[in-house]
Amino acid sequence: MTQFLKVCAIIATMDGAPAMANDAAIMFDYDGTFDDATFAIEDAIISKGLVIDYRSHTGEMLERTRADVGSDxxxxxxxxxxxxxxxxxxxxxxxADPMNVVHCPYSIFVADQAGKVTIGFRDYPDGPMQVVEDLLTEIVEEAISF
Incomplete structure (x- = not known):
């Protein structure tokens, strides 16, 4: 399963849990609109000197294909x-481990369900990947305080 599909699976299983969902994602509530949250995340990523490789509009894709897959x-x-x-x-x-390549690129999601905006990312394995989790936490915390 590709990183993108894993992220989609994580997002699709979100049930509004405040901290963890199925031990697969670390999530933070955002007090503001979806547009404000995406702007804040984009700004926080760029402020770390990082380049956003891709922004997936997962919600739009799911809505656009909803009828095509027989769902309401x-x-x-x-x-x-x-x-x-x-x-x-x-x-x-x-x-530390060349096979950590499986975790790259890193991703942060922003999701709006019935007006509740959540920002999060996958929970990485213990060990060397903790530095990635720390970076993502810093980015999200900066966005939330924006």
């Missing part, structure tokens, strides 16, 4: 996933 369920009012990497952090975790 609206999952999100909006949901985007930001994909990016850090040369410094990536080198650190891949020097």
């Amino acid at each position: 369920v609206v999952i999100f009012d909006a949901a985007d996933v930001f994909l990016f990497c850090s040369a410094t952090v990536s080198r650190q975790v891949m020097e």
